[in-house]
Amino acid sequence: xxxxxxxxxxxxxxxxxxxxxxxxxxxxxxxxxxxxxxxxxxxxxxxxxxxxxxxxxxxxxxxxxxxxxxxxxxxxxxxxxxxxxxxxxxxxxxxxxxxxxxxxxxxxxxxxxxxxxxxxxxxxxxxxxxxxxxxxxxxxxxxxxxxxxxxxxxxxxxxxxxxxxxxxxxxxxxxxxxxxxxxxxxxxxxxxxxxxxxxxxxxxxxxxxxxxxxxxxxxxxxxxxxxxxxxxxxxxxxxxxxxxxxxxxxxxxxxxxxxxxxxxxxxxxxxxxxxxxxxxxxxxxxxxxxxxxxxxxxxxxxxxxxxxxxxxxxxxxxxxxxxxxxxxxxxxxxxxxxxxxxxxxxxxxxxxxxxxxxxxxxxxxxxxxxxxxxxxxxxxxxxxxxxxxxxxxxxxxxxxxxxxxxxxxxxxxxxxxxxxxxxxxxxxxxxxxxxxxxxxxxxxxxxxxxxxxxxxxxxxxxxxxxx
Numbered sequence: 001x002x003x004x005x006x007x008x009x010x011x012x013x014x015x016x017x018x019x020x021x022x023x024x025x026x027x028x029x030x031x032x033x034x035x036x037x038x039x040x041x042x043x044x045x046x047x048x049x050x051x052x053x054x055x056x057x058x059x060x061x062x063x064x065x066x067x068x069x070x071x072x073x074x075x076x077x078x079x080x081x082x083x084x085x086x087x088x089x090x091x092x093x094x095x096x097x098x099x100x101x102x103x104x105x106x107x108x109x110x111x112x113x114x115x116x117x118x119x120x121x122x123x124x125x126x127x128x129x130x131x132x133x134x135x136x137x138x139x140x141x142x143x144x145x146x147x148x149x150x151x152x153x154x155x156x157x158x159x160x161x162x163x164x165x166x167x168x169x170x171x172x173x174x175x176x177x178x179x180x181x182x183x184x185x186x187x188x189x190x191x192x193x194x195x196x197x198x199x200x201x202x203x204x205x206x207x208x209x210x211x212x213x214x215x216x217x218x219x220x221x222x223x224x225x226x227x228x229x230x231x232x233x234x235x236x237x238x239x240x241x242x243x244x245x246x247x248x249x250x251x252x253x254x255x256x257x258x259x260x261x262x263x264x265x266x267x268x269x270x271x272x273x274x275x276x277x278x279x280x281x282x283x284x285x286x287x288x289x290x291x292x293x294x295x296x297x298x299x300x301x302x303x304x305x306x307x308x309x310x311x312x313x314x315x316x317x318x319x320x321x322x323x324x325x326x327x328x329x330x331x332x333x334x335x336x337x338x339x340x341x342x343x344x345x346x347x348x349x350x351x352x353x354x355x356x357x358x359x360x361x362x363x364x365x366x367x368x369x370x371x372x373x374x375x376x377x378x379x380x381x382x383x384x385x386x387x388x389x390x391x392x393x394x395x396x397x398x399x400x401x402x403x404x405x406x407x408x409x410x411x412x413x414x415x416x417x418x419x420x421x422x423x424x425x426x427x428x429x430x431x432x433x434x435x436x437x438x439x440x441x442x443x444x445x446x447x448x449x450x451x452x453x454x455x456x457x458x459x460x461x462x463x464x465x466x467x
Contacts, residue, residue, distance in 0.1 A: 011046015011161060011387060012433030015061055017054050018070035018391060021410075022077060022381035023362035028317075033358060034381070035410060040067075041075060043387040046161070046432040051381050070391045073427050074417070076361070077379050078137025078388030079337040080368035081326050083236070083276045083297045085142045086123055086153055086166070087111045088330030089130070099242040099306050102331065103175075111169075112178040114144040120152035127329075128156055132437040134336045135390030135426045138369075138378055140236055140274055140326075141166040142208055145179050147189045150197070150205075158201045161432040163378055163386060165234050167208030168193055172219045183218040190226055194233070202386070202432065204234060206274075211238035212249050212262045224266035234272045234373060237263065239296075240285070241277035242308050260285040269294050272373035276328065277302075278316060279309040290320030295371040297324040300343040302331035311344075314353050324371035325363045337364045338421040345418070357414035387433035392417055396425040 020039030025031035040054040042061065050057055061067070091106040113119050120143075131139060143149035143166055150168045157164040170186035171179055181189065190207060198205040207230070209215045209223045227235060240246055240259050249259050256262045260281075263269050271293045278289070278296035289296055298311045317323050326332070327340050334340060341360040348355050369379025378386050394417045395401040403420065407413045417425060429437040 011043075012430075012435075013044045013046075013062075014066040014068060014433060015043065015057075016041040016068050016070060016075055016389060016391075016430070018073050018075040020051060020075050020381055021361075022051075023358065023366050024380050024382065026367065027356065027358035027362050033361075033410075038071070039075070041381060041387075041389065043430075043433040046387050046434075048381060048383055048385050048387050050383060068428075070427060074392045074394060074413075075381070076135075076390050076392065077365040077381055077385075078390045078429065078431065079135045079364045080324075080372065080374075080379060081131070081136050081139040081337060082274055082295070082324035082368050082371050083142075083299060083326035084127075084139055084329040084332070086120075086127055086149060087114050087144050089123060089126055090330075092330035093333060094330075097306070098244065099308060099331075100244050100248070102306060107330075108176050108179060111144045112176060114146045114149045115178070117148045117152060120146070120149045121156070123149075124153040124156040127153075128160060128162070129437075130335045132160075132429045132431075133426055134338070134423045135392065135429050136335070136337055137388035137390065137429060137431045137436070138163045138372070138374070139165070140206060140234065140372060142210070142236065143168055145169045145171050145181050145186075147193060150193050154193075154197045154200070154203050158203055160436060161202060161434060162436075163202040163204075163374070163388065163431070165204045165206050165236075165372060167206035167234075167236060170207075170209040170219055170223055171214040172216050174214050183216065183222040186219055187222040187226060191229070194230060198230070198233065206234040206236045207268075208235075209237050209268070211245075212259065213245065213252060217253075220262065220266040220268070224268060227267050227270070232272070232373075234274065235268055235270070236274040237268070237276070239263070239275040239278050240280045241303075242306070243280060246280060258282050258285055260288055264288065274324065274371065276326070277308065277311075279303060279311055281312075281316070286316055286319035286321065289316070293320070293322065295322040295324050297326050297371065298344060298347075299326050299328035299332055300347045301333045301340055302328035304343060304347065305333050306331050310347050310351050312351060312353075313348055313355070314351075322367075322371040323363070324368045325360075326368075334422070336422050338418050338425065341418045357411045357418060360418055361414055387430060389428075389430040391427040391429070392421065392425050393427050393439075394421070394425065396421065400425070 020036040040057040042050040094106040273294040366379035
């Protein structure tokens with residue numbers, strides 16, 4: 001059974017005016033997004049209470065409610081990142097290695113520092129600041145094998161009232177001794193962290209065996225026991241990222257017909273299981289992921305940087321698996337989901353596939369929420385959903401403004417934002433109805449900005465404001 005240490009605390013209340021955009025249905029089905037040119041989003045106690053035309057909603061606002069006018073900017077659901085690593089913020093952009101060498105040379109030495117709570121706390125603050133500055137409000141996060149790393153991340157995310165999913169890495173072999181736990185410790189420490197954090201505020205723990213090469217069969221059995229103990233809990237691990245990795249798995253698990261079969265034996269392939277990378281899947285593995293309604297996570301900047309391969313979105317989607325997209329910090333090279341989407345477009349083009357702008361932004365919002373099993377809570381601007389919101393300026397830089405002058409459709413504008421945009425395009429980020437980041441504020445001062453301060457009006461002033 002999952003525990004719930006805390007009931008959800010009341011969030012913020014305000015109204016946000018701007019160009020509202022939400023991808024409530026997958027555009028791959030032919031459906032368009034929900035778009036309101038001059039819209040109002042009404043937030044009460046951290047939940048979206050109403051979304052619609054500003055002219056219809058302004059008059060009914062409670063007296064004194066803050067109205068933040070973000071026109072002419074785009075107001076979207078907060079972006080969702082389905083795979084990244086807390087301890088890798090100081091190894092991002094490390095030169096010249098494929099996956100297995102990269103782990104040994106850069107990642108494992110860095111992770112060894114995370115037995116120090118001060119290191120963990122500083123990393124948690126930095127990562128959450130950086131995500132907010134890029135419009136990302138929810139992520140699936142790998143901490144380290146040290147319970148302190150999970151506690152520090154959860155404490156900071158809880159302070160910001162963010163919806164985050166994170167886990168203690170389970171790893172009992174093929175890594176430096178300072179990083180190894182045991183099958184028993186991995187189980188006990190994960191269970192203790194779940195009792196403390198799972199369901200507290202907006203937090204969830206994830207069962208996190210790093211990947212098959214660093215877990216013994218005894219530890220994978222322990223991870224499976226945790227999955228049985230917590231049937232609704234997210235699971236996160238890696239799958240078929242690199243050909244050398246796949247060969248190593250075959251050597252370690254000679255009984256397994258393929259890589260995914262290792263996780264299947266221990267009950268780790270199910271809904272809410274997030275498998276990072278999934279580049280070199282067999283037909284059987286794709287079908288098995290689809291049958292289980294598990295999630296394959298596309299990490300384009302990481303896959304390009306480490307030379308791992310090209311993700312087959314069409315093949316994985318056709319099999320029925322959920323497909324997410326993620327930064328994979330720090331093998332990935334950008335904290336921005338916009339940059340990640342742009343690189344995803346290029347990877348798929350090399351595959352002979354396309355990533356239209358509407359589908360890309362659906363992936364970054366509602367699609368990634370569904371991949372994480374959170375589709376009824378986040379990822380959309382709709383009544384009853386949690387008020388995680390990102391505001392973007394599609395003319396944030398001179399190059400963007402110059403291109404924008406020739407844009408004729410919303411799809412073209414979004415493709416511009418994805419292709420040329422980065423953190424400079426983030427105007428504001430809200431989580432649980434509270435402002436996490438504001439352009440020109442303490443976290444970041446952009447190189448170019450059309451609007452450094454959004455207009456703030458009382459509800460009465462907002463009724464008479466002119467566009």
